Amino acid sequence: MTSFRARMEINAERFGERTAFTYAADPLLDGTPLSYSYAEIHDAARRVGALLQGRLDAGDRAMLLYPPGPQLALAILGCLYSGVIPIVVPMPDGQQRRSQRLIAIVRNARAAALLTEANVAGDVAAWAAAAGVADLPCLVTDAIDMPGAEQLRELPEDPGRIAFLQYTSGSTSQPRGVVVTHANLADNAGVYQRILDMPSDARFGGWLPMHHDFGLIGLLLSPLFVGSSTVHMPASVFLRHPQSWLFLIDRFDVHASPAPNFAFEMCLRRIPEEKLAGLDLSRWRLAINGAEPIQASTLTRFRDRFAPYGLRPTTIGPGYGLAEATLAVSCAGQHRLPRITRVDAERLGRGELRPVPAETDGGTRDLVGCGGVSEMDIRIVDPRSRALLPDGEVGEIWLRGPSIARGYWENPDATAAVFDAETACGERGFLRTGDLGVRLDDELYITGRIKELLIIRGRNLYPQDLEAEARSVHPALALGVGAAFSVPVPEEQVVLVHEVRAGKATPAELAEITAVVRRQLSREFGVEASVVLVRPGAVQRTTSGKIQRVAIRESFQDGSLAATYADLTSEVRAHLAGRDQRELAGAAR
Amino acid sequence: MTREPTKTGNHPRKETDMASNAEGPADLRAWLTGCVAQYLRRPETEIDPTVRLADYGLDSVYALALCGDIETHLDMRLSETLVWDYPTVDELAAHLEELVAAQQPAGAR
Numbered sequence: 001m002t003s004f005r006a007r008m009e010i011n012a013e014r015f016g017e018r019t020a021f022t023y024a025a026d027p028l029l030d031g032t033p034l035s036y037s038y039a040e041i042h043d044a045a046r047r048v049g050a051l052l053q054g055r056l057d058a059g060d061r062a063m064l065l066y067p068p069g070p071q072l073a074l075a076i077l078g079c080l081y082s083g084v085i086p087i088v089v090p091m092p093d094g095q096q097r098r099s100q101r102l103i104a105i106v107r108n109a110r111a112a113a114l115l116t117e118a119n120v121a122g123d124v125a126a127w128a129a130a131a132g133v134a135d136l137p138c139l140v141t142d143a144i145d146m147p148g149a150e151q152l153r154e155l156p157e158d159p160g161r162i163a164f165l166q167y168t169s170g171s172t173s174q175p176r177g178v179v180v181t182h183a184n185l186a187d188n189a190g191v192y193q194r195i196l197d198m199p200s201d202a203r204f205g206g207w208l209p210m211h212h213d214f215g216l217i218g219l220l221l222s223p224l225f226v227g228s229s230t231v232h233m234p235a236s237v238f239l240r241h242p243q244s245w246l247f248l249i250d251r252f253d254v255h256a257s258p259a260p261n262f263a264f265e266m267c268l269r270r271i272p273e274e275k276l277a278g279l280d281l282s283r284w285r286l287a288i289n290g291a292e293p294i295q296a297s298t299l300t301r302f303r304d305r306f307a308p309y310g311l312r313p314t315t316i317g318p319g320y321g322l323a324e325a326t327l328a329v330s331c332a333g334q335h336r337l338p339r340i341t342r343v344d345a346e347r348l349g350r351g352e353l354r355p356v357p358a359e360t361d362g363g364t365r366d367l368v369g370c371g372g373v374s375e376m377d378i379r380i381v382d383p384r385s386r387a388l389l390p391d392g393e394v395g396e397i398w399l400r401g402p403s404i405a406r407g408y409w410e411n412p413d414a415t416a417a418v419f420d421a422e423t424a425c426g427e428r429g430f431l432r433t434g435d436l437g438v439r440l441d442d443e444l445y446i447t448g449r450i451k452e453l454l455i456i457r458g459r460n461l462y463p464q465d466l467e468a469e470a471r472s473v474h475p476a477l478a479l480g481v482g483a484a485f486s487v488p489v490p491e492e493q494v495v496l497v498h499e500v501r502a503g504k505a506t507p508a509e510l511a512e513i514t515a516v517v518r519r520q521l522s523r524e525f526g527v528e529a530s531v532v533l534v535r536p537g538a539v540q541r542t543t544s545g546k547i548q549r550v551a552i553r554e555s556f557q558d559g560s561l562a563a564t565y566a567d568l569t570s571e572v573r574a575h576l577a578g579r580d581q582r583e584l585a586g587a588a589r
Numbered sequence: 590m591t592r593e594p595t596k597t598g599n600h601p602r603k604e605t606d607m608a609s610n611a612e613g614p615a616d617l618r619a620w621l622t623g624c625v626a627q628y629l630r631r632p633e634t635e636i637d638p639t640v641r642l643a644d645y646g647l648d649s650v651y652a653l654a655l656c657g658d659i660e661t662h663l664d665m666r667l668s669e670t671l672v673w674d675y676p677t678v679d680e681l682a683a684h685l686e687e688l689v690a691a692q693q694p695a696g697a698r
Contacts, residue, residue: 093649094673236669239650240657270654272661501632537629537645 002159002186004080004225005049011227012042018201020224022231023070027248028241033231034070041077041224046149048078048141052115053153055139058083060112061165062139063105065091065124068234071117072210073220075141079115080163080182080221083155087111087165087177088211091120092127103131105167105175109409114138159183165409166213168323177409178323187402188217188326189225191375196286196317197333198228198256205231205254207238207245214291217327218258242266243275246306249284256334258288258319261295264302282310286334290319292546293446293464296340296366313337320370320446324418324431326403330371330444339369339443349459349525351394353438353445363524365465369443376401379423379430380439383450386424394447394460397437398423398430405431436460452549454486454494456527463549466496466521466529473520474513476502481539484529485553489571494521494529497552499536500564507565514567530568538562617689618682624658625678638678647672663689 011020016039024033036044056062062084066072072088079086087109092099105111114133116124118140128134155161163185165177193200204223208215223230231252238245246267249257264287289299299316307313316338319331332338345365347354356364377400380389389395398421407415421430436448447462454461467482480499486492496517502510514531521529538561540548555561557579568576625642626633628651636645642652652672660667665688668674675681 095643095649236653239653240660240669242657266654270658275661503632536632536635 003155003157003161003182004077004163004185004221005155006157007186007225008038008042008045008077008081011224012038014038015227018227019229021070021073021220022205022229022252023068023073024231024233024248024252025069026237026244027233027251028237028244033252036070038227041074043149044074045077045081046152047146048074049081050147050149050151050153051139051141051143052078052082052084053151054147055137056082056084056112058155059085059162061085061087061109062113062115063102063109063111063136064088065114065116065120065127066210067091067117067120068209068232068236069117071142073232075115075117076164076210076216076220077224078141081152083161085109085162085164086115087167088216089167090209090211092123092131099127099131101175103133105177106131106133106136108167108175109165109177111136115141117142159186160406162406164216166216166323166405168213176411176414179406179409180323180326181406184326184403184405185217185221186225188328189222191403192218192222192328193226195319195328195331195333195371195375196256196288197335198286200226200228202255202285203229203231203253204256204258205233205248205252206257206259207233207235207248208258209235212291213323213327214258214260214321218288222327238263239266241271241275243271243279246271246276246279246281246309250280253283255284256286256288257284258290260291261289261293261298264289264298265295268298268301268305276309279309281306281315282312284311284315286317287315288317288319288331290321290331290370293448294318294368294370296368299338299340299368318368318370320435320437320444322433322435324405324433325376325399326405328403329376329399330373332369332371341367341369341440341443341445343367345465348394348447349461349465351460353392353394353440355440367445367447369445371444372442373399373439373444376403377430378439378444379427380437381423381430383432383436386422388423388425391439391441394436394438396450397433397435397444397446399433400430452485454484454492456486456492456494461494461525461527463547466494466525467498467547469520469524470496470498470517470531473516476500476505476513477517480536481541481547483539483547483549483552485549485556487553487557487572487575489569489575491571493569493572494525494527495532495553495556495572496521496529497532497534497539497556497561499539500533501536502533502564510565511567514565518567528569530566530572532556532561532563532567533565534562535564614682614686617685618678620662621659621682621685622678624655624662628655636678638682641676642672642678643676659685665692 017037019035020038020041022033022035064086114136121140161182163180163182167175167177208219210216233248317332318338321328341355342364344354344356345363379398380395381398383396407419421432422428434450437446463484466484470482482498484496517531622633629645656671675684
């Protein structure tokens with residue numbers, strides 16, 4: 001029994017009255033949350049499924065446009081029950097960029113319908129008209145005349161049936177949808193439960209949105225699959241007042257709550273102490289930190305700040321996962337402490353994990369362990385030669401097992417390149433994660449992303465390290481954001497673009513700043529760097545703050561980056577001039 | 590656990606001034622400009638009160654965070670779409686002044 005519907009039927013029989021899903025619009029306010037027992041949610045989802053079967057065929061794709069709330073959860077389940085393939089996306093917000101992305105997803109998936117709820121159906125129809133996709137039917141899944149649950153036709157059991165598409169990667173114009181099957185979902189629900197070390201009746205909760213795989217699977221589908229209970233609140237409430245998340249955990253007795261690293265930082269930076277009065281986090285067993293690079297200092301500061309509120313040190317649970325593996329790969333579970341290992345930064349640059357004594361100062365980096373990988377085949381592979389690397393050496397993380405998704409929707413080239421990699425010794429069928437990592441003492445450490453890694457004369461440099469170094473050497477850089485990357489001139493050389501707060505600094509003063517940075521990078525990393533100073537705000541970031549190093553590198557190379565001051569090596573200068581001339585020559589023709 | 594929402598430590602470094610004190614419109618404006626400047630990581634003197642915050646690169650995550658900070662500062666509930674509805678410092682400040690005035694008639698402060 002691997003289909004989600006079949007599992008929910010068993011859960012509804014076995015734990016009919018157990019609360020399956022709760023929605024708290026604002027945990028800081030009183031007011032009655034909406035709750036569904038397993039029997040109730042199963043019934044409501046069957047009604048949505050029956051509605052969809054009346055209008056769509058199994059295998060059709062539907063794009064789900066809902067505000068946060070129970071209707072979205074029911075629509076997702078209704079899709080899974082009826083064989084309609086859901087694509088959960090964020091609501092249009094009036095911003096051009098998001099709208100373009102949604103249109104690109106509709107086209108890529110060849111969606112057959114938009115699903116929404118009555119409350120916002122007018123907005124969704126207006127968006128569809130403006131976006132030129134008004135030909136798609138817009139189905140409302142909470143109408144008063146919903147069909148009865150008994151009208152849902154059962155689908156033949158087929159583990160390979162597609163459960164949903166997860167659009168997480170690819171560019172805005174060419175999005176890639178990860179194809180997750182019912183068998184993937186069933187396997188990963190078990191993986192998630194075991195790596196978190198949670199009993200099946202645990203309570204999950206949080207604010208992660210359903211258009212994010214960490215929310216969709218980690219907060220909705222996996223908990224329901226194993227018979228847990230889950231409590232949701234809107235992300236917007238958390239972002240406005242981060243303490244709302246912590247009070248949700250306390251008020252609803254949440255055992256496990258997932259969030260990316262930035263959320264823990266928000267709790268550290270944006271909650272005044274007096275807003276925490278009465279908070280009790282002693283029953284929180286696991287704060288799953290995943291989905292983005294994990295900072296050791298975030299973990300330790302979060303642990304220390306919230307210890308007086310009862311937070312246990314074992315609650316901090318760094319983890320690793322990705323949409324291409326359905327969701328979860330590994331995690332430091334609820335019964336163990338997270339492992340933070342101080343390593344030699346220079347050796348790490350050479351691809352070696354060399355722990356140093358914790359009291360070592362300078363030239364070190366703290367790596368966060370994401371638990372052991374016991375649930376799938378893992379290899380650490382040299383990304384160029386595809387040779388296997390031993391423990392203690394950094395390489396690309398390759399994974400294999402029943403949780404690995406089927407591929408990217410209707411994209412055989414990308415699917416073959418990413419999902420069917422072969423090692424130098426002839427092992428086949430691995431997912432290339434694009435993440436760099438290293439294993440030591442059964443623990444997996446993530447060290448970076450391949451795309452952003454700088455390889456200078458055979459040595460690996462992590463952009464984060466170069467940027468952190470620059471920030472620390474001059475007060476005019478301390479509050480700015482930097483982006484380090486390399487350019488081929490023709491040998492790869494380091495370029496660091498950094499925001500500077502220098503007010504009315506003279507060119508001589510700016511030259512002094514770049515000189516200090518160049519000296520420091522040379523001393524610490526042994527590289528000759530070009531340093532470009534830009535105004536604050538000029539280093540592009542994604543909505544959640546990720547530095548767009550690849551995009552900044554583009555704009556540096558095509559000359560569109562507006563520099564306040566540039567201190568370039570002669571090779572980089574010649575490289576840029578050469579590009580200009582080629583472009584001029586091209587324009588002349 | 591996709592990687593899209595990734596951050597690398599670029600949140601405003603300084604804690605927002607959370608304390609709400611008796612203040613006039615000029616104070617509110619100055620506080621708001623300071624707050625916006627922090628999220629945009631620019632000096633306050635660079636914030637043009639007539640420019641849309643989105644044009645400065647304020648994204649939806651920080652627009653909500655800013656809304657939350659204003660709520661805390663003024664101790665009132667505001668619309669989630671506040672920063673979209675009043676997209677510049679000038680418009681935001683004028684709107685907030687009205688709200689504050691309506692809440693406290695006859696110079697309660």
